[in-house]
Amino acid sequence: MNEVPPQLDELLFWSVEKSVESVEVADTVVRVAARTMARRAACPGCGCWSGRIHGSYLRFPRNLPTAGKLVVVSLRVRRFVCAEDSCPRKTFAEQVPGLTRRFGRRTERLRSTLVSVGLALAGRAGARMADAFGVPVSRNTLLRLITSLPDPAASTPRVVGVDEYAQRKGRIYGTVLVDVETRRPVDLLPDREADTLAAWLSERPGIEIICRDRALFYAEGATRGAPQALQVADRWHLWHNLGEAAEKCVYRHRACLRPSPAQLEEPQQASESPASSLWPTGHRFAERTRAKHAIVHTLLAAGHSKRSIARQLGMGLNTVLRFARATEPEQLFTGQWQSRPTKLDVFKPFLDQRWQAGCTNAWKLWEEIKEQATPTATATFVTTSAELSAASPSRSGPGHRQPAPSHAGS
Secondary structure (H helix, E strand, O other): OOOOOHHHHHHHOOOOOEEEEEEEEOOOEEEEEEEEOOOOEEOOOOOOEEOOEEEEEEEOOEOOOEOOEEEEEEEEEEEEEOOOOOOOOOEEEOOOOOOOOOOOOEOHHHHHHHHHHHHHHHHHHHHHHHHHHOOOOOHHHHHHHHHOOOOOOOOOOOEEEEEEEEEEOOOEEEEEEEEOOOOEEEEEEOOOOHHHHHHHHHOOOOOOEEEEOOOHHHHHHHHHHOOOOEEEEOHHHHHHHHHHHHHHHHHHOHHHHOOOHHHOOOOOOOOOOHHHOOOOOOOHHHHHHHHHHHHHHHHHHOOOOHHHHHHHHOOOHHHHHHHHHOOOHHHHOOOOOOOOOOOOHHHHHHHHHHHHOOOOOHHHHHHHHHOOOOHHHHHHHHHOOOHHHHHOHHHOOOOOOOOOHHHOOO
C-alpha cells in the first residue's frame, strides 16, 4: 500500500519535510515507513548548517495507537558531517522537529501525552491509565518524564511561608518556602541560617507578608532580608505552642485533678482497741492500713464505685476489693510483718549483742550461730534473714528503712 491518505500523512508528520514511503495496515498494527527530505541540518554543537551527508540509519520511535491499532514508525534519518573545523563534533544525526529528539525512543506526541497523564495522576494511577490507552509504561517512567520537565517560571509571591524541613532528622535541616496564596512550594534552601534566608528575600522585594516559624534565626533573616514585610506566626505553630503550654500547665497542677485524702472525713476509730491488735499503735504498716481502710469505706458510703475509688487513690482494683470486703482493718493484718514467733527468737539476744558490737555482716553472723543452731534453725535463718535488722534496737525506729538481707554486709 504505497498511496498514503492525506489525513493520515498530516496526522503523523504535520510540520516536517518528509516523504512517507509506505503504510501497511494489518489487523492490529499500522506500519509506516518514512524518510526525511531536508537538504541540510544544523549542528547541535556549533550551530553551523551542513549539507554534507555522512550516512543514514533507521529509527523506530514509539507512537500513540491509532484507532486501537499499534503504530510502528520506521523513520530513516541521515548523519551529516560538520563543516566547522573547530567543532568537536565531526558528524551529527539530524532530528525531526515535533517528532524525535536526541536519544528519544518515543515520538513527541506520545511523550507529551504521557507527561500530561503523569502530571494529572502521578505514578501508579497514571501507569494504569496509560495501560488503558494501549501504551503500557511503568510508574517510574512517568515520574522520570515529569522530573525531566523544566521548572516553571515562578513569580515573586506576595505572601510567603517559611519553615524548616529535615533532610536527615536530627542532623541536617533545610528551609522550605511556600506561596501561601497558591499553596505551592517556591524554593528550597540548603540550610536554616539567617544569612541564607536574608539573601533569598533581598532578591524578591515584592514580598509583603512573611508567615514563618517562630525560630530566632528565621526572625533575624526575615528582618534583614525583607524589612518592609509584615511577619506573622503561622496557624499550625500557634496551635502547637498553645497545646504545649496547656500540657505544661496541667502537668504542674496534676495534683489538683484528684481529691486529697486529707479532705475526707476523719476515719472512725476501730472497734477493737489498738492494744489488743497484732500491730500496736505507732507501727507504720498498721497505721497506713487503718487509714486506707477508713478512706475506702468512707468513699463507699458516699456512693463511689470501687473503680472510681481505685482511680482516685491510685490503688489497684483488687486491693480496693480486699479493703472493701474487710469490715475491720484488723482483718487485713496478715503477712510477713506480724509478730509471729520464729525459731530465731532464741538467738535474738546474741544477735543484738553482736550487732551493737559492730558486726553487721549477715553471713558472718550465720557462721557464728551455725554451730549452736540445729539444721532446721539454720535454714530458717537463711529464709528470714530480715529478722537480723529488725532484732537490733539501734536499727529500728519510725521512718527508718531496714537494709535488704542481700546487702546486710555491704
